Every structure is written in structure tokens, then in C-alpha cells.
Amino acid sequence: MNKILLHLEGAAILLLSLYFYSYNQFSWLLFFVLLFVPDISMIGYLFNNKVGAVLYNLFHTYSLPIGAVILGVLLSSEVVLEIGLIWSAHIGMDRMIGYGLKYSTHFKDTHLNRV
Numbered sequence: 001m002n003k004i005l006l007h008l009e010g011a012a013i014l015l016l017s018l019y020f021y022s023y024n025q026f027s028w029l030l031f032f033v034l035l036f037v038p039d040i041s042m043i044g045y046l047f048n049n050k051v052g053a054v055l056y057n058l059f060h061t062y063s064l065p066i067g068a069v070i071l072g073v074l075l076s077s078e079v080v081l082e083i084g085l086i087w088s089a090h091i092g093m094d095r096m097i098g099y100g101l102k103y104s105t106h107f108k109d110t111h112l113n114r115v
Contacts, residue, residue, distance in 0.1 A: 006112060013062070017089035026082045034086045045107060053102040060091055061100060076091075094109025 021031060041059035057066070065087035072081025090102030094100075100112030 003112060006100075007096055007098065010097075013092030014089050014096055015092075017092060019088070021082070021085045024078070024081065024085075026078070026085070030082065031089075032046040032085055034083070035090055038087060038090050049089045049106065050104040052107065055099045060094065060099075062088065062091060065091065090106045 014087070038059040041055045042052065044055030047053070065084045068080055068084030068087060070084075072084055098112055100110030103111070103114075104111040
């Protein structure tokens with residue numbers, strides 16, 4: 001049951017991000033160009049599992065994109081708000097389909113697998 005809730009939470013974040021992105025009439029071309037940019041963080045796995053997990057988790061936790069959304073609103077910066085919404089949509093999409101935060105033991109060892 002917990003795993004299902006986490007998948008639903010990811011779907012909710014994805015849908016909310018898409019709604020607010022659309023509401024602000026931001027560029028869909030930019031959305032699709034930047035949607036998978038956070039996955040570049042997997043480059044850390046070229047060094048080892050620990051570096052890979054830390055770097056991947058840094059770019060796949062909601063803290064930074066939420067901070068970007070808040071900063072974008074406070075500064076009235078459309079670019080920062082766009083990036084924050086795209087980033088949160090990416091993470092929500094990942095959680096919805098079952099990709100979770102990584103443990104340093106193995107790339108496929110995630111917090112969703114242990115729930």
C-alpha cells in the first residue's frame with residue numbers, strides 16, 4: 001500500500017507541475033527539451049556507486065525544485081519558475097513510474113524497492 005501511495009504522490013506532483021506550467025503559458029518546447037536534464041546526474045556512476053547515488057539523489061529530491069519554484073515566484077522570474085516546474089515534473093514522473101532515490105549499494109537499489 002505504501003508503494004502505491006508513493007506512486008500516486010509522484011503522479012500528483014507531475015500533474016500539478018504540468019497544470020502550473022500550462023497556467024503560466026510557458027514554452028512546451030522548452031519543457032520537453034529540459035525534462036530529462038536531471039538524469040545527467042547519473043554521470044556520477046562513472047566514478048562509483050556512492051558518488052553516483054549522492055549526485056543522482058541531489059538532483060532527484062523535491063527540495064531543490066521547490067526552492068526554485070519559490071524563488072521564481074518571489075523574484076518574479078519566469079525562467080527560474082519554469083526550471084523549477086520542469087524539474088519537479090521530472091521527479092514526479094520518475095516516482096510515478098517507480099524510479100526512486102538511490103542507495104549506494106547498486107543503481108537499481110532504490111527507496112521505492114524497499115517500501
